[in-house]
Amino acid sequence: MFGSGSDRPGPYVSPSARELLPDAGDVGAPPSSPLRHFEPIALPKLPGKPLAPTIDLPGLPAYAPTNGPDKNFLQRRQTLSLRAVLSEGGAQVPNGLVWRLFSAVPPIDGSSSLIASSQSATPDFDVPPGTYILHVGFGRAGIVKRIDFAGVKIQETVVLDAGGLKLNAVVGDDGKPAASRLSFDIYSEDENDEVGRKLVASDVPPEKVVRLNAGSYQVVSHYGSANAVVRADIRVEAGKITEATLTQRAALLTMKLVREHGGEAIADTAWTITTASGDLVRQSVGAFTTIVLAEGDYVIAAKNSEKIYQRPFSVEAGHDADVEVLTSDLAATSDAFGTGD
Incomplete structure (x- = not known):
């Protein structure tokens, strides 16, 4: 406890902090300045009081970097070399491969666990020792394989089968x-x-x-x-x-509506082809219609100018032909084209 009067100490500011205070005429917050080191605070002199023993402390830096071990030192990376063959003992696949290396433990945040990928015939992956999931794609063929990599440089062969x-x-x-x-x-x-x-x-x-x-x-x-x-x-x-x-067992056929055999095809003709039992096979519009039909019996109907012309015909496997419908082949009804309801 300090006494009253002159024995009471007055306000005191350390020398290092005094450097940061503004002059008496400055207004506002003092400008910021980085601390280079922390100085020891000198104690005030009190009348009739002995000073405490001084302690010589070295200056301390404001930031001390952490000298911890490098993660690459803890997980030393080696080369995992890969090659692929189609069958056991077969020749190496020279191209067309897509390699994808995944972590065996998926991330907690749900992100992709893909570590590396390559389209090389013999990829080299620099990875730390551990367990991985390898997917190799070869066209529409592919294989998924678990790899336990011990950290020793080796070339592993993947059999695609x-x-x-x-x-x-x-x-x-x-x-x-x-x-x-x-x-x-x-x-x-x-x-x-x-x-x-x-x-x-x-x-x-x-x-x-x-x-x-x-x-x-x-x-x-x-x-x-x-x-x-x-x-x-x-x-x-x-x-x-x-x-x-x-x-x-099929043939390529070309249909056309003519006024006489070998005549000019009539444009704007609507075509309907059904099986002999009435199942619809194809509908189209044009002066010609070309279609591949399986071997069998069919009925063809051609509609032009509100008139319908119809005739049966047969398809023989391998015999491509022109099928002519004459304007004299007038159909009795319009059932081939439906009622439109």
Whole structure:
């Protein structure tokens, strides 16, 4: 406790803080200035009172960086090298690969766990030791594999167990090619699935190699866009290109309405083609209509100037032909075009 009167100490400011105070004439907050170090505070001299012993303290910096261990030191990165083969003991796949390396533990925030990706034939991933999930895509073939990387530089071989499928088709017994109007759909082998077979590839042109996982598939061949459809079950072998040629029982036909055989086609004609049992196959409008139809019996109806002309005809596989409808083939009713209700 201090006494009253002259023994009471007055206000005191440390020398380091005094440097920050404004002059007497300044108004407002004092300007900011970074502290370079903390100085020891000198104690005031009191009359008749001995000073406390002085302590010589070194100046302390305002910021001291943390000299902690580097995370790269704790998780030393090594090279994980990869290569792929189609089958066990097969040659290395030279191109067409897509590699994606994921963390085995997904992030808490739900973000992607993709660590690295590459399209190289032999990618090198510089990653710390740990467990990873690897996905390798090869066309429509692919494999997912768990990798336990010990941090030792190695080259790991991934067996894709995949092959290729090349499709084509011919028309009729003579083996006439039909490439200009031919396409294929490929479905998975799982016919016991509740939703049926899964579509793997669609609108595949002939002679194109489709990369697939080894296994059985159902192939659907479309010749044209009407009813010329053929199905076949085909097995793809790992490390091989499987070639398959299907046979279409169909023909390419051109329809036209004429006043006499070999005459000029009449424009603005509406066409309706049905099976012999009355099932609708195709409708179109134009002077000519070209269509691929499966082998069988049909009825063709042509409507022009509110008149309907109709005749039956047959399709023989592989025999492309022109089908002429004469204006003398006047239909008795207009049932082929419906009532419009």
